[in-house]
Each structure stands twice: as structure tokens, then as C-alpha cells.
Amino acid sequence: MYRVKCVKVDALLSGEISCADFESKLLHNPGSPAIVNVNIGTTVKGAIDDLDGIIATLQKCGFAGRFYIHCDGALAGLMMPFIKQAPKVTFQKPIGSVSVSGNKFIGCPVPCGVAITRREHVNVLSTDIEYLSSRDATIMGSRNGHAPIFLWYTLNNKGYRGIRKEVQKCLRNAHYLVHHLREVGVSAFLNPLSNTVVFERPRDEAFVYKWQLACEENIAHVVVMPSVTIEKMTSFVKDLASNRADWYQDGSVLVPCIAKDIGRENCLCGLHNNKMSTKNGGVRISIEAP
Ligand SMILES: Cc1ncc(COP(=O)(O)O)c(C=O)c1O
Known part of the structure; x- marks a missing residue:
């Protein structure tokens, strides 16, 4: 401007x-x-x-x-x-x-x-x-003129304690999500104090569309808001894991390396993760992202 x-x-x-x-x-x-x-x-x-x-x-x-x-x-x-x-x-x-x-x-x-x-x-x-x-x-x-009324209503309805409880829930749930993504072999990252979980961009645009994921280059993120329940995250991780098993099954397509976006220690591509098993849709070989 x-x-x-x-x-x-x-x-x-x-x-x-x-x-x-x-x-x-x-x-x-x-x-x-x-x-x-x-x-x-x-x-x-x-x-x-x-x-x-x-x-x-x-x-x-x-x-x-x-x-x-x-x-x-x-x-x-x-x-x-x-x-x-x-x-x-x-x-x-x-x-x-x-x-x-x-x-x-x-x-x-x-x-x-x-x-x-x-x-x-x-x-x-x-x-x-x-x-x-x-x-x-x-x-x-x-x-x-309606916006301040909505704000006023929500702040008063939830109160200081109510909002604090929601913040704590979001942070806890974000940790749950990052942990479960890693458990099924998905590279994932969470900044301390944040509810934004960053992970490898799903290969299939239909999957991205289905879950309405926000993507940027090689990474996607989920913002764990108060409405995001454990059930929803569990079903998301399950769906991603089962799709990955198809995408990377025969090894012709490699699991993307996102070390440059989230650090080597958080990257579970074939190059950076020794423990990766094909059971989770992972393959042992990968390439460094450009
Ligand atoms: C860092 C940051 N600033 C500003 C905005 C825009 O906020 P608003 O939706 O209130 O315009 C966003 C929205 O995603 C954001 O992430």
C-alpha cells in the first residue's frame, strides 16, 4: 500500500x-x-x-x-x-x-x-x-458492527479459564498428531508452543483436497484448532498411512525428503530414517529435495 x-x-x-x-x-x-x-x-x-x-x-x-x-x-x-x-x-x-x-x-x-x-x-x-x-x-x-459483538460474546462465554483450557487442549492435540504421524513413518515437525503441525506433502492432490490441507512446496500443515478432535486426527493419520502404502508400495516413487524444511532429525525419508519399514508405506531409498 x-x-x-x-x-x-x-x-x-x-x-x-x-x-x-x-x-x-x-x-x-x-x-x-x-x-x-x-x-x-x-x-x-x-x-x-x-x-x-x-x-x-x-x-x-x-x-x-x-x-x-x-x-x-x-x-x-x-x-x-x-x-x-x-x-x-x-x-x-x-x-x-x-x-x-x-x-x-x-x-x-x-x-x-x-x-x-x-x-x-x-x-x-x-x-x-x-x-x-x-x-x-x-x-x-x-x-x-457485528464483529465486536461476536468477539465480546465468545470472550465472555468462554472466559479466561475457558480459553486457557482450549489453548492447552490444542497444544496437547498437536503433540498427539505429530507423534502419531511419526509413528506411521510420516516426517513431521512441531514448533514448541505451536499448534501447527508440519509434515510431508501428501502425494495425491485428491487426498489434499479431501482433507483440505494447506500446502507449500514439499510440506503441508494442519492447524490443530479446538474443533480438531482425537477421533478426527486418528482417522486422518490412518487414511494417510493407508494411502502412503499405495503411493510408495513398489518403490518406483520415493518418499519425499523434507529435511531442508523441517531438519534432518525430523525427516523420515529413506535417507534420513534408518528404522523406516515398508509396512508403513515407507521405502528405504530417497533423494534429497533440491
Ligand atoms: C501470520 C498471519 N498473519 C495474518 C493473517 C491474516 O489474518 P486474517 O484472516 O485475520 O486476515 C494470517 C492468516 O492466515 C496469518 O497466518
Whole structure:
């Protein structure tokens, strides 16, 4: 929207920003201030960026007083406050704004979200709308009036404890899923504090369609939301295992290697897994992904 120069920063295997690459990108652009998008839960791997590390890197590279940090907490932003070990996202740190989606963890039936920022920024954007007798800070000068009611209703209905229980259930279930995928020989990965389970992209598009999986290159993911039950995960793993047995049965097609996406230690392709058995649809030979 603003047509500002955009610099992509490399990510670590976990999906979080590489502070080393961030430092090098900052040092290559010493003349410009930095607007940094920090992910509190990336879309594909559910990685949480190291906010403190990012702030320290900005200061170390001489950007103190010349940066703006937005924390994008679309999904996990609403889960973090309920997880003891989670990094703290707070306005006591030099951040400019935080946003969370209402249509993700809270489950609002319409797209909506909450953006929290410092009053000084709201003041710059706001205009007086005479006929409404109020000030408006939205880009379009309008917004959905039902969305805050849905949010209010759900927050009040579930309460702090209710949401905490759901967060804990999602994290537990995500561990269950990753464990069971690995048990049947599927390469799988889960970031700590995340409910996004990453695994090898199923070979068959019909399978991807059936389960409505989100895929990116060699990997797919399942976001274990409160509605995802043990029964559903069990039936998913069973279906995947039985399909894999067909796909990779005769060894003419190799189990994909996703070591570059999730690390060698999590990859169960023929090259990286000595224990793999053909019983689970695995084969012993594989190739490194390009
Ligand atoms: C990291 C991240 N930011 C933003 C969004 C967009 O959120 P919304 O659906 O509220 O527009 C997503 C959605 O997948 C996301 O994963």
C-alpha cells in the first residue's frame, strides 16, 4: 500500500526470523528507518519470532529511535498469553502495534480482527466524522458492527479459564498428531508452543483436497484448532498411512525428503530414517529435495 522498499529477511528452519540475516540486511540499509513485521506465529510453521532478539539487533545496528515494530499475532497472538513459557508481547517493549484475528482462535464467523497501537499513532490516523459525532481511524471509514459483538460474546462465554483450557487442549492435540504421524513413518515437525503441525506433502492432490490441507512446496500443515478432535486426527493419520502404502508400495516413487524444511532429525525419508519399514508405506531409498 505504501510502496516502501521491502527487504525479505531469511528464516531459520523453525520459520522464525534469522537475527543474523536481519543484522546483515540492516547494515546494508543504514540510511533508512526500519518497519519490521514480527510474526507471533507464522502462517506455515507457526513459528514465533524472537521479539527481544529483533529489538536487540535493531539497537546494535544503530537503529535505536528509527524503527517501528508490528507484531502480527493473527492466530497465536491469542494463545500466547495463556502459555507460561511464551515470549511476552507487551507495550512495555518498544513495539508500535499488535494485531490478532477474531476469525481464527476465537472463531468469529466473519473476518475481523483487533489492532492495538499507541494513542499517538491513532491520533495521526483519526478524523472527526461530524455526522457520526465520533472519530474514525479505519482506512475505509467503515467497519463491521457485528464483529465486536461476536468477539465480546465468545470472550465472555468462554472466559479466561475457558480459553486457557482450549489453548492447552490444542497444544496437547498437536503433540498427539505429530507423534502419531511419526509413528506411521510420516516426517513431521512441531514448533514448541505451536499448534501447527508440519509434515510431508501428501502425494495425491485428491487426498489434499479431501482433507483440505494447506500446502507449500514439499510440506503441508494442519492447524490443530479446538474443533480438531482425537477421533478426527486418528482417522486422518490412518487414511494417510493407508494411502502412503499405495503411493510408495513398489518403490518406483520415493518418499519425499523434507529435511531442508523441517531438519534432518525430523525427516523420515529413506535417507534420513534408518528404522523406516515398508509396512508403513515407507521405502528405504530417497533423494534429497533440491
Ligand atoms: C501470520 C498471519 N498473519 C495474518 C493473517 C491474516 O489474518 P486474517 O484472516 O485475520 O486476515 C494470517 C492468516 O492466515 C496469518 O497466518
